[in-house]
Every structure is written in C-alpha cells, then in structure tokens.
Amino acid sequence: MQASSAAIGVLVCGGLMACSGDGPAGDDLEGVRAALPMEVAGWRAVDDGEVYDSESIFAYIDGHAEVYLAYGMRRCLARRYIGPQGEADIVVDLFELDSAANAYGVFTHDRDGEAVDVGQGALLRPGWLSFWKGPWFGSIYAEGESEASLIAVNALAHAAADAISVEGEAPDLVGELPADGLDPRSVRFLHTWEILNSALFVGGENIFSLSSETDAVLGRYRREGGEGWILLVEYPDEATASVAEENARGGGYESRRDGKRLALVLKPATPELADNLLVNALGGAR
Amino acid sequence: MKGKRLSRRDFLAAGSGAAAATLLGVPRPGESSDQPSSRVVLVRHENVLGEDGQEDSAVLHEMLNRAVKALMGETEAAAAWRRLISPSDVVGIKTNVWKFLRTPPALENAIREEVLAVGVRPEDVAIDDRGVPSNPVFQRATAIINTRPMRTHHWSGLGTSIKNMIMFVPRPADYHGDACAPLGAIWNLPEVKGKVRLNVLVMLTPQFHGVGPHSYSPKHVWPYRGLIVGTDPVAVDATGARIIQAKRDLFFGEERPISPPPHHIEIAGERYGLGVSDPAQIELVRLGWMEEALI
Numbered sequence: 001m002q003a004s005s006a007a008i009g010v011l012v013c014g015g016l017m018a019c020s021g022d023g024p025a026g027d028d029l030e031g032v033r034a035a036l037p038m039e040v041a042g043w044r045a046v047d048d049g050e051v052y053d054s055e056s057i058f059a060y061i062d063g064h065a066e067v068y069l070a071y072g073m074r075r076c077l078a079r080r081y082i083g084p085q086g087e088a089d090i091v092v093d094l095f096e097l098d099s100a101a102n103a104y105g106v107f108t109h110d111r112d113g114e115a116v117d118v119g120q121g122a123l124l125r126p127g128w129l130s131f132w133k134g135p136w137f138g139s140i141y142a143e144g145e146s147e148a149s150l151i152a153v154n155a156l157a158h159a160a161a162d163a164i165s166v167e168g169e170a171p172d173l174v175g176e177l178p179a180d181g182l183d184p185r186s187v188r189f190l191h192t193w194e195i196l197n198s199a200l201f202v203g204g205e206n207i208f209s210l211s212s213e214t215d216a217v218l219g220r221y222r223r224e225g226g227e228g229w230i231l232l233v234e235y236p237d238e239a240t241a242s243v244a245e246e247n248a249r250g251g252g253y254e255s256r257r258d259g260k261r262l263a264l265v266l267k268p269a270t271p272e273l274a275d276n277l278l279v280n281a282l283g284g285a286r
Numbered sequence: 287m288k289g290k291r292l293s294r295r296d297f298l299a300a301g302s303g304a305a306a307a308t309l310l311g312v313p314r315p316g317e318s319s320d321q322p323s324s325r326v327v328l329v330r331h332e333n334v335l336g337e338d339g340q341e342d343s344a345v346l347h348e349m350l351n352r353a354v355k356a357l358m359g360e361t362e363a364a365a366a367w368r369r370l371i372s373p374s375d376v377v378g379i380k381t382n383v384w385k386f387l388r389t390p391p392a393l394e395n396a397i398r399e400e401v402l403a404v405g406v407r408p409e410d411v412a413i414d415d416r417g418v419p420s421n422p423v424f425q426r427a428t429a430i431i432n433t434r435p436m437r438t439h440h441w442s443g444l445g446t447s448i449k450n451m452i453m454f455v456p457r458p459a460d461y462h463g464d465a466c467a468p469l470g471a472i473w474n475l476p477e478v479k480g481k482v483r484l485n486v487l488v489m490l491t492p493q494f495h496g497v498g499p500h501s502y503s504p505k506h507v508w509p510y511r512g513l514i515v516g517t518d519p520v521a522v523d524a525t526g527a528r529i530i531q532a533k534r535d536l537f538f539g540e541e542r543p544i545s546p547p548p549h550h551i552e553i554a555g556e557r558y559g560l561g562v563s564d565p566a567q568i569e570l571v572r573l574g575w576m577e578e579a580l581i
Contacts, residue, residue: 064440064501093499126505128498139499201546204464
C-alpha cells in the first residue's frame with residue numbers, strides 16, 4: 001500500500017476508532033499529530049506526516065517492521081523535517097503500540113546509547129534518539145550529524161514526548177528479575193522467539209513455546225567471574241508452561257517453574273553459575 | 287555436488303556448451319581435498335569514491351572487469367565475460383535498491399554493458415530488485431548476475447548475496463525464523479536454481495551495524511572501496527562477513543559478534559550445497575589498494 005493511501009485510510013480509521021474507543025487509552029494519533037510542532041530548532045516539517053498501519057508499514061520500514069508488529073504496533077506517524085541549508089533531514093517516527101508495556105518492550109529492543117531525560121526513558125546514540133512514553137515509542141533519526149542537528153534531535157524528542165500526555169507502567173515482570181549481578185541495561189521485555197533470538201541467539205527451534213501470548217523478560221548477569229542470562233516467561237496457562245519446561249529440560253536448559261511462570265538460564269559460563277542464578281529466580285529458594 | 291553451484295548439466299541446459307567447457311575449468315568446490323575449492327576476488331581502489339562519496343563510474347567499471355578477469359583466469363575482460371554469459375542467454379541483473387545503501391547504478395550499468403558486449407540482445411537484459419517475480423526478462427532468464435551491498439540485517443545478521451534472492455519468494459518474512467537459516471533454499475527454486483553465474487558483493491561503503499527503525503546510521507558505514515566477486519555465493523558472503531566482523535571489533539573496541547549470527551551463509555553451503563564458507567577452502571585473490579583491508 002502506498003503511504004498516501006495509507007494516510008487516507010487512517011483518516012477514516014482514526015475517526016472510527018475515536019467513535020468506538022478501540023485503541024490505547026489516552027492520546028489518539030491525530031491528537032499527537034496535531035500537538036507535534038511543525039517547526040523545531042530551525043527544522044521545518046515537510047508536511048504533517050504519513051501514517052502507516054500494520055500492512056503499509058512494510059513499505060516504509062524495509063526488513064524491520066516485524067519488530068514493531070511483534071509488540072502490537074497499531075500505527076506509526078512518520079514526519080520528515082528539513083533542516084537549514086547544509087543540514088541533513090530529521091525523521092520522527094512515533095509508533096503507537098497496544099500497551100505501555102509493549103512501548104517499553106520496543107524501547108528495550110536496542111539499549112545502546114547514553115540515557116537522556118525524555119519521556120519515560122530515552123537513549124541517545126550517534127544520529128538517533130529513542131524514547132518511550134505511555135503506549136508510544138518514539139524514534140528521532142538524523143540523516144546526518146552536526147552540532148545543530150543534535151540540538152534539533154533533542155528538541156524534537158522533547159516536543160514529541162510533550163505531544164503525548166499519558167504515561168504508563170513498565171511490565172511487572174521486569175521487576176521480578178533478581179537484582180544480584182543484573183546488568184540493568186541488558187533487560188529486554190519481549191514476546192516472541194524471533195525477538196529473543198535477535199537479542200540473544202538461542203537457536204532455530206522455539207522450544208520455550210514463546211508467542212504473542214507470552215510475556216518474557218531477559219536479563220544478563222555478571223556474577224562469580226562469569227556471565228549468564230535469565231529468561232523469565234509468563235505463559236497464558238500452566239499447561240503451556242509445563243510443556244515449555246519439559247522441552248527446555250530436554251534441550252539441556254536449567255529451568256524452574258512456578259505455576260504459569262518459568263525461569264530459564266541461558267548461556268551460563270558454568271553449571272554452578274546456572275544453579276546459582278536459578279536459586280534467586282522466581283523469588284525464592286530452589 | 288556439494289558446493290558446485292552451476293553444474294555442467296545446468297549450464298549445458300542453458301544452451302552454452304562451449305562456454306560450459308571452459309567455465310568448468312575454473313577452480314570449483316570439491317575438486318580437490320587439499321586445494322582451495324572456490325576462488326573469490328577482492329578488488330579495491332582508493333579512488334573509486336570521490337570526496338563527495340559518489341562513485342567514479344570508470345574506476346568502478348575497471349574494478350569490476352579486473353575482478354572478473356582474475357576470477358576466470360583470463361587476461362582480457364571480454365574473454366572472461368564470455369565464459370560467464372553466452373550471447374543466447376537471457377540475463378537478469380538482480381540488484382538491491384534499499385534506500386539507504388543501494389547497488390550503485392554505475393555498477394548496474396557496468397554489468398549491463400559487459401553483458402551486452404558479449405552479444406546478449408538488449409531486450410534480453412533487465413535490471414530489477416523488488417519486481418523480479420513479475421519482470422518478463424527475469425521470468426524467462428537463463429542467467430542471473432547477483433549484485434548488492436553488504437550490510438548488517440536485523441533478522442539474518444547480514445544482508446548477503448545469498449539473501450539477495452529473497453525477492454523471488456512471495457513472503458520474505460517466512461524466512462526470518464532461526465536468523466534466516468533457510469535462505470539457501472531459495473536458490474533451489476526453479477526461478478533461481480543453476481542460473482546465478484556471478485555474484486558481485488558491493489563493499490564500497492558497507493554497513494557494519496544497524497540502529498533504529500530504519501536500521502541505518504551514517505556512522506555505521508565506512509569507505510572500504512571494494513568489491514568481492516565470485517561464482518560461489520557462500521564463499522563471497524563468508525569473505526564479506528569476515529570484513530564486517532573485523533570492522534565491528536575495531537569500531538567498538540571489543541569483540542562485537544554480528545547479531546544475530548549470519549549462519550545462513552554456512553548453512554547455505556552445508557545444507558543447500560551452494561558453496562563453501564571455510565576460509566581454508568577459499569582462494570582469496572586480492573587486487574589493488576589494500577590499506578586497512580581487514581582480511
């Protein structure tokens with residue numbers, strides 16, 4: 001689908017959603033679009049932006065759209081800003097997810113960079129700032145770098161975050177990871193096997209039965225001179241968790257289950273480290 | 287035969303018997319257990335990119351022909367191309383038009399010029415990427431020349447020569463599982479099997495890391511100024527992967543493995559018989575400027 005037709009479709013869709021109330025609580029996309037300034041720090045918007053849905057996003061983001069779809073992407077508002085002469089364009093992409101937890105999850109998908117104070121969490125790397133706020137994930141991308149564009153990226157990020165009025169909560173599961181030895185910047189919230197593999201390659205077969213129905217949190221631990229990962233998964237029911245536990249053990253993974261939650265240790269430096277990591281997982285002695 | 291991408295039967299079937307006889311003289315996977323079985327040419331030129339980052343068409347064309355001559359063991363470019371393509375071929379030049387890092391049109395045109403110089407009719411040559419399934423020339427192609435830039439990729443680890451055939455399948459996302467391990471299977475589809483005569487992996491400004499929704503930042507490309515050329519896509523990609531990995535380690539100041547691991551390269555060789563990935567089995571011919579070659 002072409003972006004322009006997608007945009008037209010969303011104008012209709014936006015109206016319908018406003019009527020039905022089917023959408024994340026808080027800001028609707030048109031409200032965010034209207035609140036986003038057309039000019040910031042000398043960069044001027046080309047137009048008021050294109051809107052992509054779960055189909056048309058493939059035409060906009062080649063090869064990467066599945067990341068956002070895996071986190072319940074509903075729509076994406078994309079607006080390009082042209083800078084003063086000699087300066088590169090800046091692209092603002094605001095993804096509307098189906099929950100704040102998923103906005104947090106997308107944000108944790110790439111945790112490189114310097115923490116900056118935008119929205120409910122933000123990271124700045126060369127040419128790119130990402131943030132999350134409520135059910136929104138924001139990406140501010142400069143196609144070239146300069147001192148002026150860095151100022152504009154920051155200003156646009158703040159403007160975009162200000163255009164979103166609601167806040168949300170990070171997933172509860174994140175708080176369940178044991179603190180001892182955890183590298184906080186390694187923590188990722190995810191659902192699917194593909195996203196797990198892109199964060200930490202485990203293998204081809206989805207033996208942990210991850211799906212859009214599962215919530216999972218991944219964290220890297222550095223303890224006792226070694227490194228290992230804990231994957232904590234919450235399944236929709238105990239039966240699925242039990243099957244996953246069995247498959248994981250069959251695959252040689254250390255695991256521990258409590259009801260519909262399963263803790264797994266991935267790539268431990270030593271068997272002893274695996275045992276020790278499991279002791280604290282799921283909040284109690286093994 | 288493992289690693290032998292273009293069989294004698296395939297090539298004869300394409301109506302190029304005389305050419306096949308000479309083509310099969312090129313070192314091939316599996317010919318000898320103690321010799322490199324695939325030849326890959328790395329050619330670089332300091333002046334292929336101007337100060338503005340634009341390619342110098344003449345230099346690029348010269349690099350291409352130099353590599354093809356070395357690959358085919360010929361002293362003349364025309365003779366080398368005639369061993370790859372025959373006048374009766376219908377040739378699809380499979381390019382890559384990703385907006386941030388596309389195959390340079392100057393390279394596409396250079397390949398097209400050489401194909402035409404062999405004697406292929408203009409109406410039997412097409413350059414395409416996303417339109418290949420419906421492109422009438424690709425639909426009746428007897429030969430494919432495969433060219434794309436190397437870059438990191440979110441699902442496959444690397445965008446490779448092997449991966450460049452993904453536009454021949456209706457749902458590319460179906461291949462994203464297991465870090466795109468089954469990409470080599472696409473090369474066994476009728477539209478592709480036995481047709482790829484040459485792979486030109488563009489390493490002019492390769493991308494060694496990806497960030498953000500668009501997986502691109504100008505910070506993560508560098509002017510390597512090279513091409514990697516070969517008939518074995520696995521060997522070509524494995525060679526490119528070594529360079530990308532070396533650049534990542536250098537840039538980040540620590541080991542930073544390509545993620546996810548681009549194991550589709552090795553699997554394309556081992557499971558689908560498309561070539562060899564072991565450097566010990568690859569005869570790497572280096573031509574031209576070799577400063578900071580990383581390999």
